[in-house]
Amino acid sequence: MSRTDAERARPERTRDDRVLRITRIVALLLLPFLIIAVILLFGFPDRTGELFAWPITPPLTAYLLASAYVGGIWVFARIVRARRWHRVVVAFPPVIVFTAALLIATLLHLDRFSQNLSFYTWFVLYITTPFVTAWLMWLQRGRDDGEPEIPDSRVPMVVRVLLILVGVASLLTGVVLFVIPTFVIPFWAWDVTPLTARVLGAVLSLPGVVSLWFLRDARWSSFRIVFQAQLVSLIAIGCSLFAGRDALHWDRPATPGFLALLGIAFVGYLALYVAMELRLRRAAASPGP
Template identity: 30%
Template structure:
């Protein structure tokens, strides 16, 4: 009897359009925050202090833009769904944080650049996302439940990498949830000062990456996590650049050590995943 192979699952048109629209906004936010970290009062939706926080969030947005940009080059849903979990989780939590702290945004700033950013942010997260997210999340859930082709011999992830993904994913999700739910206690987990709004934003990125790491471990195949691996690597590298640019982190404290451990682990997981995905498959054996 012939073995039944699950069909190829294409990326839906709605998911593709969402990814394109999100890429433009996310990339713009990332560049603005990372490059103009000290000018958020003029060139962002709300003023972010200290500047290292703006650069950190900018690195997060650029990592998400990496996942979206690479995802747009893929046609198989199985190759992009881990990256989509980063986007979907982050967008939902950032939407909630925006609604909780709407008074902090530059909606009535005398500077037109700040007002444009604030209203663009408000339109995307408060007006546009509630209409798009239900359909996107329904598509994510439906396509997530569809079986994908069984990995070819040698394509599965090594046990050590999967365990590391589960562990780091759990740690990042826990830190992210704590920062989001109890931002007043951020100093216990974070090596520099965060406001309630920025604590929730940082927590949103940690939560999104943590969820995606667990999803990557579940996928258990190099090709299906390629998009996410590049995002992990970009996130870790840009945060180390941020730390060098703004040398305010005391790496000897518990929050400093925790941040260093997370970024080093994320760099290692992303690098190993990318290198593993480039290895030639010994399919003929």
Template identity: 30%
Template sequence: MERYRRIGPGLTGVFAVFSGLAFLAFLAFLALYVVGGHTDQIFSWTILPARTAGFLGAAYAGALVLFAGALHDRVWARARISVLPPAVFSGAMLVATLMHLEKFHLDSPEVLPRAIAWLWLVVYVVVPPALVALFLRQQRRPGADPAPDEPLPVPLKLVMGVLAALMTGFGVALFAEPSGTPWPWTLTPLTGRATAAWLLGLGWALVQGLVDGDRARLRPGFAAIGVTALLDLLASVRYRDSMDWTGTASWSYVLAVAAIAAMAAAALLSFPGGERAGRAR
């Protein structure tokens, strides 16, 4: 009998599916981040201003890193960071999609945006309940989690706690009232709720990291958050004309994203060499 809970056949199958979905997410990254000004032609709904597409594209790039980092590890405790945060995000995104279904290119006369819109809808209907069901199934598998090898330092836990509170708070506020929540660029009800979905997923990832309390289990999560923050900082420069620099919202936002990038980099660079991380494989 195995000492540690390992990923069962069901979750391995989901990760195999996510390998295919990762390719689609990469295409979404290209459509949203690289050529974000053409979402009317190459995405499931039209996103304006392009600054929002930059944020969403950066988040999809982070998701790719998350799954790539978790796919190679078959110990459940180190892979589950890639399950519940995406479930939270995809569930919120499904609700946002259904609330604003008329905004999607489901009836577009153009084949490409119509196909992408229907693919989007199918993916977000299927993925959230599948991830929750498989998480519960995996938690019931025999075995235990390995003991934490690399406890989170207190300063890192404090920073994670503050960022988790900020992301969750803004995520809830944006989802409830997109037009009434301060934000450094213009958001529509749909783009506000799509942005909120990512904030809720990232906030959940930080909360889960605090609960697990082991950096060895959070490497994919820290890498994903760091990539998202770095690309979003670059998007702030690229789309600087879309942001309101006269008040404090834009500057506060940039400082917060820079702090997230610094936290992720510090966490990754301070990891021990990795000898202990391989013990439970």
């Protein structure tokens, strides 16, 4: 039996594009932790050793991690209310990679963490979230029938290729930061430790993994929510870079490269979002067959 035949043979109830209740519950349970982390990292960057899981210096790194959590808040809030699985499924692989990377970074640098409630909360969350998220994705498997919404629009091939290239650049940068942080530290845009370099690598993996989903799906309805989250996160990153600009080393080659990558990503994502929303409105306004 071919893969297509096997998919057609599945019970119809598994192809209802429904978000399961357990998926909503987990998303709802994660939201308060993300909100608290954002408040602590943005509001008290100089007290992370006391209030957060470990002391983070300079504050710019704390701001960048908080910016990733801002995007996470947007995504998980939408999952709680989502009615169709294909609208949020693209968020799950990057979350799995991100949380797994932070778990590995934690285990590699346990001596750097504070022995406080925030660390124990951090440890419990990151030792469970990668597996719980993967389990939820497995539970939801097969529910997306692959059909476009009415109305919907396909992201053009040339746009998908360009965004994949930008995402791969972000992902490769993240991999280098995570795998060989001591090599990157002398060149990075601001001062980082092996632990914070790996944390930044995990953050940079998020848009990279999202972009790879274009290899299997071109429906705009599948990417709309996650691109909203990425734009919100990029705005937060821009504000973070402005607030922590004194930490930037302009004589290091990574500084203009990092800023250029962020600028290209923001302009590209914003242009795509606006263009696809306009196409969606035109599709909704056009008379049916």
